Amino acid sequence: MSSTSKLLSSSKLFGGMIKQFTHESAVTKTPMRYSVFVPSGDVLGNGNGQMPVLYYLSGLTCTDENFTHKAGAAQHAAKHNIILVAPDTSPRRTEDPLVGEDDAYDFGSGAGFYINATESPWAEGGYRMDDYINQELPDIVAEALGSNVVDAERRSIFGHSMGGHGALTCALRNPGKYQSCSAFAPISNPTQCPWGKKAFEGYLGSTEAGAEYDATELAKTYAGPSMDILMDTGSADDFYTQGQLLPENFVKACNGNKLLQVESRMQEGYDHSYNFISTFVGDHIGFHAQHLNR
Amino acid sequence: MSSTSKLLSSSKLFGGMIKQFTHESAVTKTPMRYSVFVPSGDVLGNGNGQMPVLYYLSGLTCTDENFTHKAGAAQHAAKHNIILVAPDTSPRRTEDPLVGEDDAYDFGSGAGFYINATESPWAEGGYRMDDYINQELPDIVAEALGSNVVDAERRSIFGHSMGGHGALTCALRNPGKYQSCSAFAPISNPTQCPWGKKAFEGYLGSTEAGAEYDATELAKTYAGPSMDILMDTGSADDFYTQGQLLPENFVKACNGNKLLQVESRMQEGYDHSYNFISTFVGDHIGFHAQHLNR
Secondary structure: OOOOOOOEEEEEOOOOOOEEEEOOOOOOOOEEEEEEEOOOOOOOOOOOOOOEEEEEEOOOOOHHHHHHHHHHHHHHHHHHHHHHEEOOOOOOOOOOOOOOOOOOOEOOOOOOOEOOOOOOOOOOOOOEEEHHHHHHHHHHHHHHHOOOOEEEEEEEEEEHHHHHHHHHHHHHHHHOOOOOEEEEEOOOOHHHHHHHHHHHHHHHOOHHHHHHOOOHHHHHHHOOOOOOEEEEEEEHHHHHHHOOOOOHHHHHHHHHOOOOEEEEEOOOOOOOOHHHHHHHHHHHHHHHHHHHHO | OOOOOOOEEEEEEOEEEEEEEEEEOOOOOEEEEEEEEOOOOOOOOOOOOOOOEEEEEEOOOOOOOOHHOOOOOHHHHHHHOOOOEOOOOOOOOOOOOOOOOOOOOOOEEEOOOOOEEOOOOOOOOOHHHHHHHHHHHHHHHHHOOOOOOOEEEEEEEEOOOOHHHHHHHHHHHHOOOOEEEEEEOOOOOHHHOHHHHHHHHHHHHOOHHHHOOOOHHHHHHHHOOEOOOOOOOOOOOHHHHOOOOOOHHHHHHHHHOOOEEEEEEEEEOOOOOOOHHHHHHHHHHHHHHHHOOO
């Protein structure tokens, strides 16, 4: 049983409120923190105060705060009357961590990869971020903000790097659940890159077991409603040049599936940082608004 | 003799570049770090690549990075073709700090108050941020970016809290040096508030000695060129309600001096954080652009 969210902070921003909550997660069996931006209200003028929700999944090492502090997204969400939700990237244990949980930046704490672990100790240790994002968090958010504010039927997802992988896989594994999907510099074919192989071997026991969480593999067999996907990658992104991202593989898979329309843009000179994200976050939120507010 | 700036990092942002530099300061006798946003170039289309410079002075506890990471200012500077410069708020000693230098958030490290200390050990210890900002830094920046990029004749200044105090006093103490001045939640009458009294007693030996750095006192006797000033303060700012900011005192002094035109806005529900700054930073940069780009 999930507990009610507890408000940690609240601050006015672009006419709305940025709020940080914590709750005891039934999925991870730990406290989980998340941040929400709630626009001021009914800009559509139709008397319906309910707003759609756009989830943002962060990359390796991040918490809920990297996006809310650095992306400059709230101005665009305020303009389009969209609620932004930024969860954490893994369970967090301040005391008594699992063996190895805090040893690496790309595995364990801060690196949940948005999958349900099957291997010990991660499975028992709450590394079930797929269930957390797709099953538990929407209800937690709706309860915290109220059903008069949250439109549970309109939902989209985006993310960065590991969270770009997460956004793509959440959308592809749950057909129809998200109206649209976008990603900044996503890990697009994780069974073929070092970050993905390490995560899948550790959490799932093998790289092969990660196929069910690999966006490129999922795109080949996706059979849900037609879906639009927007992706941006920077040409000066060291992780792109090192072969961690492989967006071309995902685009190729989408091109073979008429249900998926992907626009993948190479942004000249941009790197992997929030400087890149903040430059294009307005495009992404505008893209989601087209799907959420029609 | 100031040393040449050394580039620490560089990243593309809204078509321009955000760069972080360090240099050995002749004023503070320490290494000093600063960040610069340089727009992509000649949007005015007149073949002159030189751009004006807008200085941003941060508040207590901040470095050069708070503003560049959290304010969302670059998009507006890019639009108006203005260079942004964010210096640090004090000298920094990683080894062998002065006695008491790191003991409090509101004095010493991170709290230089943009004044030239006269008391020991602060005077000898490089707490001469007035000289640093107004005398040394402009030449350092021009050298780092090149005189073909920096227009040394067009310069404005803004800041937040302690840095709002700094922006007001830099502009008022140096008539004609800055084309315009603005502030977020400035400490407007520091000889009358706890933060200011502590700083002036420590750095200058008495609160009274701080009159020469008190914006409200300076506004009464300012005799330079006519100057426009924009100020925003949040009604939910705890430091405002605690009497640390006192913007009304500054407005009253300006109203008695026909050379100063101040627009002071009370923003309903906003607090002292970068959520407040990011909401209104577009207004401020637009205000400065009117004075810098005409």
